[in-house]
Amino acid sequence: MEQNAITVYNLTKHFKERKAVQDVCFTIRKGEIFSLLGTNGAGKTTTIKMLCCLLKPTAGRATIMDHELGADALKIKRIIGVSPQETAIAGHLNTRENLVLMGGVFGMRSNEAKKKATQLMDLMELEDRKDQSRKLSGGLQRRLSIAMALMSDPQILFLDEPTLGLDPHARKSVWNYIEKLKGDKTILLTTHYLEEADSLSDRIAIMDRSRIIESGTSSELKKKYNTRQTLNITAKNIRPSEIEQLRQKGMNVVCTATGIEITGANPDFYTLVDILRSGQVDIEAINMPEPTLDDVFLALTGKEAQA
Amino acid sequence: MKVLSLASRNFKEIFRDPVTVLLGIAMPVMLMFLFSSLFERSGIDIFSPTLLTPGVVIFSYAFIIMFSAVLLAKDKQSSFLIRLFTTPMKPVDFILAYILPFLPFALFQTLVCMLAGYLLGAEYTQLLPMLGIYLMVALTCICLGVAMGALLTLNQISGVGSLLITVISIFSGAWMDLGMVGGVFETFGYALPFAHAVDAVKDLFKGIANNGTLHHLIIVGAYMLVFFLIAIFSFRRTMRKG
Numbered sequence: 001m002e003q004n005a006i007t008v009y010n011l012t013k014h015f016k017e018r019k020a021v022q023d024v025c026f027t028i029r030k031g032e033i034f035s036l037l038g039t040n041g042a043g044k045t046t047t048i049k050m051l052c053c054l055l056k057p058t059a060g061r062a063t064i065m066d067h068e069l070g071a072d073a074l075k076i077k078r079i080i081g082v083s084p085q086e087t088a089i090a091g092h093l094n095t096r097e098n099l100v101l102m103g104g105v106f107g108m109r110s111n112e113a114k115k116k117a118t119q120l121m122d123l124m125e126l127e128d129r130k131d132q133s134r135k136l137s138g139g140l141q142r143r144l145s146i147a148m149a150l151m152s153d154p155q156i157l158f159l160d161e162p163t164l165g166l167d168p169h170a171r172k173s174v175w176n177y178i179e180k181l182k183g184d185k186t187i188l189l190t191t192h193y194l195e196e197a198d199s200l201s202d203r204i205a206i207m208d209r210s211r212i213i214e215s216g217t218s219s220e221l222k223k224k225y226n227t228r229q230t231l232n233i234t235a236k237n238i239r240p241s242e243i244e245q246l247r248q249k250g251m252n253v254v255c256t257a258t259g260i261e262i263t264g265a266n267p268d269f270y271t272l273v274d275i276l277r278s279g280q281v282d283i284e285a286i287n288m289p290e291p292t293l294d295d296v297f298l299a300l301t302g303k304e305a306q307a
Numbered sequence: 308m309k310v311l312s313l314a315s316r317n318f319k320e321i322f323r324d325p326v327t328v329l330l331g332i333a334m335p336v337m338l339m340f341l342f343s344s345l346f347e348r349s350g351i352d353i354f355s356p357t358l359l360t361p362g363v364v365i366f367s368y369a370f371i372i373m374f375s376a377v378l379l380a381k382d383k384q385s386s387f388l389i390r391l392f393t394t395p396m397k398p399v400d401f402i403l404a405y406i407l408p409f410l411p412f413a414l415f416q417t418l419v420c421m422l423a424g425y426l427l428g429a430e431y432t433q434l435l436p437m438l439g440i441y442l443m444v445a446l447t448c449i450c451l452g453v454a455m456g457a458l459l460t461l462n463q464i465s466g467v468g469s470l471l472i473t474v475i476s477i478f479s480g481a482w483m484d485l486g487m488v489g490g491v492f493e494t495f496g497y498a499l500p501f502a503h504a505v506d507a508v509k510d511l512f513k514g515i516a517n518n519g520t521l522h523h524l525i526i527v528g529a530y531m532l533v534f535f536l537i538a539i540f541s542f543r544r545t546m547r548k549g
Contacts, residue, residue, distance in 0.1 A: 049549050052393045053393070054389065054392055054393060054549035055549040056547075074395050077393060077394060077395045078395050080393065082389075082390060082393040083390075084386040084389045084390055085386065086385055086386035087385070087386075088385055088386040088387045088389060088390040089385075089387065090316055090320065090387060091320075091385070092319060092320045092323040092324065093316060093319060093320075097316075097319070100312075101312055101313070101315075101316045102394075103312075104308060104309065104311070104312025104313070104315075105309050105312050105313055105391060105394045105396055106309075106394055106395065107308055107309055107395070109308075132323070148390070149390075152394075158393075
């Protein structure tokens with residue numbers, strides 16, 4: 001039995017001369033949260049638009065739950081839910097009406113749609129208010145947008161920048177709701193927030209200039225691109241002579257408020273401790289901070305992503 | 308069911324926007340009272356409530372062009388339309404869902420304008436054929452609005468829409484007899500469907516429906532068909548562009 005929910009092979013989209021997506025390949029397993037991470041204009045949204053049957057690929061192929069992209073558009077649309085980059089809600093309708101509307105356009109009966117709307121409002125903690133949804137806060141509108149994408153009980157959920165423009169508190173709250181869906185839905189999420197991809201995803205693909213340049217789990221990527229180890233040493237009485245000795249051993253030493261920081265490809269830990277002990281330095285702590293996805297992104301693209 | 312769900316939403320969007328109701332209904336009625344006061348003072352025939360009503364009704368439909376265009380353009384701009392395009396709805400479902408809700412709105416405008424005219428002393432005959440002509444013009448305006456909404460941005464619509472309202476106001480013959488003005492004014496006015504619709508309804512009210520009236524109806528019907536096709540083409544183009 002096919003375990004991949006989405007298989008993408010050499011997917012390409014050109015808008016006249018501009019290459020928006022070029023030879024993109026990836027697979028997403030059923031029940032997995034897969035993030036496409038990249039800066040603005042990297043090609044994430046265009047990729048999602050092709051997979052949602054909104055744009056016709058220039059080349060390549062993809063299958064969604066074994067349905068061929070291009071040949072089975074209507075079948076694909078029945079099993080996907082999409083929350084676009086903008087909130088995409090009907091502003092003059094209230095929360096419940098928005099949800100019931102989505103049920104209706106998927107062909108659900110009125111009673112069935114109302115029941116499902118109630119379930120989703122409980123899941124996403126959306127109040128049954130009479131207010132028109134355009135008056136809701138940004139965070140609530142995002143949650144409503146995701147709930148609308150869930151109305152048809154889709155097997156696959158596409159979330160295009162689900163927390164774009166939200167403050168950190170509202171962003172974390174949206175993450176909690178996405179976490180609740182983990183395992184039950186296959187989710188393809190695009191983001192340019194590294195922390196978001198790191199926190200939510202089972203696997204990540206990094207896009208840059210229309211292509212996927214690396215993919216794997218967060219820890220795999222960090223391990224692979226952890227080329228710059230850092231040691232933070234908290235100590236009270238480090239003298240210039242010890243620092244000089246460390247530098248003579250090829251270590252890159254920087255003085256900090258609490259001690260020293262040593263960076264390098266592979267600092268020799270034993271030599272370091274010997275030198276400090278021989279100088280009777282009072283070492284309080286030695287820390288080796290975990291590499292971040294930011295380090296990976298920087299190593300791959302040469303540019304900072306939004307943290 | 309799918310069409311009705313979206314049509315019902317669009318209907319709510321129209322009627323829950325107070326500006327829509329105010330502009331589309333109150334303004335034509337206000338103009339009707341203003342111009343009929345001219346009839347009382349000047350006795351000019353064209354401003355008599357009976358002959359003024361058809362022009363005011365057709366003029367009120369000009370606002371429908373704006374409303375239908377703005378509704379669709381807003382949905383496009385907010386990505387709501389993108390969300391809908393990812394559902395199993397077909398192009399024909401969308402076209403119907405964006406056209407149908409404006410028909411009751413047009414009917415409501417028509418009835419309010421006619422009631423205002425009646426209160427001012429208008430006399431109506433042949434109501435059913437008259438409603439048929441109004442329906443054709445309303446459909447033409449809705450389809451034009453849908454095409455504009457599909458092809459233009461909100462900013463562009465506000466400019467083009469204002470221009471269209473002005474054009475319909477002047478060249479529909481609502482406030483003046485185009486035949487009396489003559490020249491380019493008359494030629495341009497009768498190249499559009501609105502003056503033909505006004506004349507056809509006036510013919511019905513005067514009880515002089517003849518071949519000339521039929522000629523007016525053919526032109527109005529042809530415009531309706533052309534704009535319906537343009538609306539379908541524009542919408543499909545928007546869908547293709549994703």
